[in-house]
Amino acid sequence: DAGVIQSPRHEVTEMGQEVTLRCKPISGHNSLFWYRQTMMRGLELLIYFNNNVPIDDSGMPEDRFSAKMPNASFSTLKIQPSEPRDSAVYFCASSLVLGQGIEAFFGQGTRLTVV
Amino acid sequence: DQQVKQNSPSLSVQEGRISILNCDYTNSMFDYFLWYKKYPAEGPTFLISISSIKDKNEDGRFTVFLNKSAKHLSLHIVPSQPGDSAVYFCAAGTDKLIFGTGTRLQVFP
Numbered sequence: 001d002a003g004v005i006q007s008p009r010h011e012v013t014e015m016g017q018e019v020t021l022r023c024k025p026i027s028g029h030n031s032l033f034w035y036r037q038t039m040m041r042g043l044e045l046l047i048y049f050n051n052n053v054p055i056d057d058s059g060m061p062e063d064r065f066s067a068k069m070p071n072a073s074f075s076t077l078k079i080q081p082s083e084p085r086d087s088a089v090y091f092c093a094s095s096l097v098l099g100q101g102i103e104a105f106f107g108q109g110t111r112l113t114v115v
Numbered sequence: 116d117q118q119v120k121q122n123s124p125s126l127s128v129q130e131g132r133i134s135i136l137n138c139d140y141t142n143s144m145f146d147y148f149l150w151y152k153k154y155p156a157e158g159p160t161f162l163i164s165i166s167s168i169k170d171k172n173e174d175g176r177f178t179v180f181l182n183k184s185a186k187h188l189s190l191h192i193v194p195s196q197p198g199d200s201a202v203y204f205c206a207a208g209t210d211k212l213i214f215g216t217g218t219r220l221q222v223f224p
Contacts, residue, residue: 033212035214043159045213103149103164
């Protein structure tokens with residue numbers, strides 16, 4: 001398996017523009033997580049899905065952020081409009097059921113820069 | 116509100132010695148604990164885990180200790196090697212993982 005695939009790897013956009021980050025989880029995994037990495041907060045959980053259904057979006061910072069999982073093999077994280085403080089590395093991770101000795105696997109991340 | 120805390124942002128250890136990374140958590144409902152390792156420009160990779168019913172788990176040079184009464188987790192690496200230099204994240208949770216802020220480990224010759 002190719003692992004969790006994220007695209008793009010790097011994104012530079014102007015303030016106010018819409019940004020869409022994409023994730024393909026590992027086939028067969030039923031949970032998908034979006035994290036944001038910053039120096040101050042480390043790896044911050046934004047939202048997670050189980051069987052394509054959003055379970056907990058309490059980490060989504062503002063209404064400007066939205067996430068979808070239309071099927072088991074694809075998810076998007078959208079920021080509209082983007083702001084400079086959104087600049088960070090965004091990671092997607094997938095797993096089978098956690099808490100039973102099974103870990104989450106991470107993609108390589110998307111480095112977002114909003115200028 | 117940081118439910119998982121790594122209070123040491125960095126640690127420097129000589130090759131061959133023991134590295135001890137620490138982590139504290141606040142939520143007593145967490146039943147699963149993990150350590151991840153992260154190199155620059157890569158995603159975190161799983162290192163070792165422990166469930167709440169155990170107090171120790173060992174995998175080669177890596178050992179994780181769990182003290183539930185103190186809500187404290189630690190990772191021991193012995194002997195430390197230069198290739199271990201990376202950022203280490205602890206994570207805890209049930210159906211979702213909450214991560215700490217990370218500790219940058221540098222192993223020097």
